[in-house]
Amino acid sequence: MSITAADVLAAAERIRGRVKRTPVVKADVCGLELYLKCENLQDGGSFKLRGATNFVQTLDADALAKGVMAFSSGNHAAGVALAAQRAGTKARIVMPHDAPKVKVDNTASFGAEIISYNRHTEDREAICRAIASETGATIIPPFDHMLTITGQGTAAMELLEEVPDLDALIAPLGGGGLMSGCCLITRHMSPKTRLFGGEPELGNDTWLSFQAGERVEIPPSDTIADGLRSPAPGKLTFPIMKEHLEAVALVSEDEIRAAVRWLATKVHLVVEPSGAVPVAAVIHGKLPKECRRIGIIVTGGNMEPAQLAGILA
C-alpha cells in the first residue's frame, strides 16, 4: 500500500474542528525568515493530537466501545488520551513508572487510565498486548502507521496554506511519523520547497540510516530531546523520508538548549527540547545558505518547569 498526499488531505477533512489550527509565528534571525508552526500551542501540548484524532475518527462504534490504548511516556500518550476523550471513548495508556510527572499528569487530565510498569523489569509491549487481548481495545501506534503519518502531515499542510512559497521546511526526526507526513504533503503542495529533518547527535538513528541506505537501530539514547529517542526510523516512514528528504541536520545538546532559550527569551514561546531541534539546526547554520524562507514544525511545549528554569538560568 502506498501512502500519498491525498491521504493527508483526507486526514485534514477527518480531523477538522477536532484539532486546533495552530498559529504560524514569523521570527527574523540571522537574515532568515522563520515561519514557526506552533504545535506547542496545540491542545494537549503537541502535534500528536493530529495523528491520534485521525486514527480514532476511523473507528466504528464497536471499536469505540472497547476503547483505545497506547504505550508512551510522552506526547503521544496525551494526544491519544485527548483524542479519545473528544470521541467519547476510553483510553488506557501504558507509561513507565518513572515517566516525567508533567506528562503523566497531562495525560491523566484528559481522563485516561494510566497503567504503570517498571521499564527495567517489565516488557511494555507484552503488557500492552495482554490488555488489548483482554479488553479488545485498539492500539494506536506512535508513528509507523498510515493514519498516524497522514494525520501528522496536516501540520505542514496548514503551514503551506499560510506560507506557500517556502524555500525549505524542516521538522524533528523521532520515528519519522511527522516528517514523512510532512514530506508527502509538501511535495504535493509546494514541489520546490526543500525538505530537511533535524535530529540530535545523541539520537542519530535516522542520520545513520541515511548513511547506510537502510534502517539502522541505535542503543537507547539519553538526549535532552526526549521525544526523539526512538531507536530507529519506522518501516513505513523510512522509505518515504529516503525518497523525499534532502538531508538530516544533526545538532548538539548545547545547540538544542540554546534554541530552547532563544525561543523563550526572543520569540516568547515555550518549546520543549524535541521541538527546538529543527530551530537549533536553522539558527546554527546547518541548512544550505540559499534557504532564506524556512518553515519549521515546532512540535510541542510539554516540559518540566524545572528543566526550562535550568536552561534559562
Next chain:
Amino acid sequence: MSITAADVLAAAERIRGRVKRTPVVKADVCGLELYLKCENLQDGGSFKLRGATNFVQTLDADALAKGVMAFSSGNHAAGVALAAQRAGTKARIVMPHDAPKVKVDNTASFGAEIISYNRHTEDREAICRAIASETGATIIPPFDHMLTITGQGTAAMELLEEVPDLDALIAPLGGGGLMSGCCLITRHMSPKTRLFGGEPELGNDTWLSFQAGERVEIPPSDTIADGLRSPAPGKLTFPIMKEHLEAVALVSEDEIRAAVRWLATKVHLVVEPSGAVPVAAVIHGKLPKECRRIGIIVTGGNMEPAQLAGILA
C-alpha cells in the same frame, strides 16, 4: 477633542502591514474559555509597537528627518525604536542607567540611540525636553495621547474580529493607553461585552482613582509588573476608562507569578508579569461568574531570563 472608535479604525488602517497581526490562542481553564490576544508575539515583544507606529506614521517628511524620541525603561522604548526604524527615521530613547539589560539591548537592536541618565540624580523630562529642543525631534508619549490610545486599541479590534461574542474583555492597567483604546473599540464592535482592567495591588493607582472618582497619584511602586508602575492614570485615558470600565480587578504579586507560571507551563507562552496581570485576575476568579468567554490582551513577553527561571523553579 473627543476620541472615538472611528479613530481606532483609522489607526488600524494607518498601521496595517507595519505591525504584526498577532494570533489569538484559546485556552480552557476553570470551566472558562480564554481567548489570549498574544501581543507577547508582537514585533518588539509587546503591543507598544501599535501606538508608536500609529504616531510615527502621522509625521511629515520634515518631522521624520528630525527623528523621534521617548523616555521609557521598558516596552515603549522598544516599540518607538522599531516603529522609527521601519519608518526610516532616527529614534533617541532616554533610559535610566539601571534599566533591565534585556530591554536596553532590545531597544538598541532596533537601531535607536540610547541616552542613559541617573534616575536618582537627574530629571528625565528635563533631559528629554533639552534634546527635543536642540534636535527638533518629536516626543512620542507612552500613553496619554490620542494616537497612542487609538493605536493600542487595534489589539482589541483584531481580537473582536476573530471572536466577536465575548462575555468580557480585560487588559492590564498602566497609564491606561491600551485599556482606553480597547474600551472605545469594544463598545463600538461588541456593545454587550463587559469591560474590566487588571492592576497589581502594589500599583493600584487606577483602582484608587475609581474609588475617588478622580485621578489619584500613588508613590513609586515596585510591583513585579514593571510595565504597570505608572503613578496615575492619564488625563485623557481616565475619563474614557471611567465611562466604560465596569471594574478594576486587583491581583497580588503571588497571583501574578502563578499566572506567569501557568502561561509558560500549560499554555506554552512566555508572558512578562505585566502581561500576566489580567490572566491572574481571571484564573483567580476576580471577574463575575457569568463571564465565561473572556478575551485577554496579553501585552508582552520581554523579561530577564533569570526572572522567568526564578518564577518557574
